[in-house]
Amino acid sequence: MIRIIVSNLIRFSLLVFIQVFLLKNIGYYNLSVPFLYILFILLLPFETPNWLLFLLSFLLGLTVDSFYDTLGVNAAACTVLALVRVIFINLTVQRLSFEIEPEPKLGIMGFRWFFFYASILTIAHHTILFVIEDFSFNDFYYTLIRIILSSLFTVFLMLVAEFIFYRQKER
């Protein structure tokens, strides 16, 4: 239990650090902007209670927001992400069929499940994020392209990160 908390804390700090100091400066003409930090919410254990999940999502969003100077935008997107995560897991995973402390990881759940999981959650998060950021439907096509390209970038980074850790675990 403590191991899970510590590993999640480290993951939280690491992802926020990478997000605000490295990925914030990477992007393709503001069209494709990666938001890798949401991987933290994706990788929370299945057994996380809902209140903790939402609280953590909200806090994560706020933390990133305070670095991005967009107070509330990422928090809102992360809250939506948490809801989508709850719905997705309810639909696809039978809770009782797992061993102790299962986590939604690539190595445990398999590539196919994790790919859909990551894609759907990322798209949900990015949609809310960019729509709230624009706060209008005037340039909807531009927003749509930003959502799609950014989602591709983020999912790509997630898979890369997961493959790295997956292999480390195998060793």
Added chain:
Amino acid sequence: MRNLLIFISKYNAFFFFVIFFTLSLILVIRNNSFQRASTLNSSNRLIGQAYERYNTLQKYLRLAQVSDSLAAENAKLRNQLKTSFYNGKVEQRTINDTTTLQQYTFIVAQVVNNSIHQKNNSITIDKGKMHGIEEGMGVICSSGIVGIVDNVSTHYATIKSLLHQDIKISARITESQAFGSLVWGQENYNPRFASLKDIPNHVDVKKGHHIVTSGYSSLFPAGISIGQVKESRKKSGEISSDIRVVLSTDFSTLAYVYVVKSTMAAERQAVETESQTEND
């Protein structure tokens, strides 16, 4: 109550979502100037649209008043237009020459009314008694003669146009020096033509001969163009031939005319009447 709690705990994810999402939206709108501005703006736009609809309705109901006031304003503005002012400036050229005495002076006038399609046509000009115009003065324009002043008021004068049955003008054929009188309106109501009477049969009149004023009357200076001979017909048994003249003045486009003022008209008239009474 218990059911409510069960319901809430069953769908706790949704309620957590609502709580946190509302919280974040509040944060977004309160702390980001762009989103706040656009939220306020859209609400303002909503209110603005409602006001706009209301105004359109009100505007329609007030249409009659508005059009009245516009018409009044139009009239007011029209009063201030340059064309509504009477041009009182007299353009009269007189050359002071000691060797030759000036016999004629000319007063420029603008045509304000004109007719050509009636049996007796007349022209109104914007100069009158005030500018030295008197009854019986001749009127010419740049291309030929126009007519004779008929009535004069302070600011206006009417002209019996050449296209008037009463007008008879003493005219001369330049080529043959023969003179007759030019009339209009006898079997001819075309504003482009007039006929020259009293030219004797023996005078050879050809098409294209020029007709000018004779200078026998004091109305017009001698040699002012009237027109050209169109055709000449000699009738058997009559002493004069019938000459059709194309007028050089285009009465349909008349804009500016000159009123001829003869400084010696009174003297000439006096001496002519004197000799007439002596003969009688």
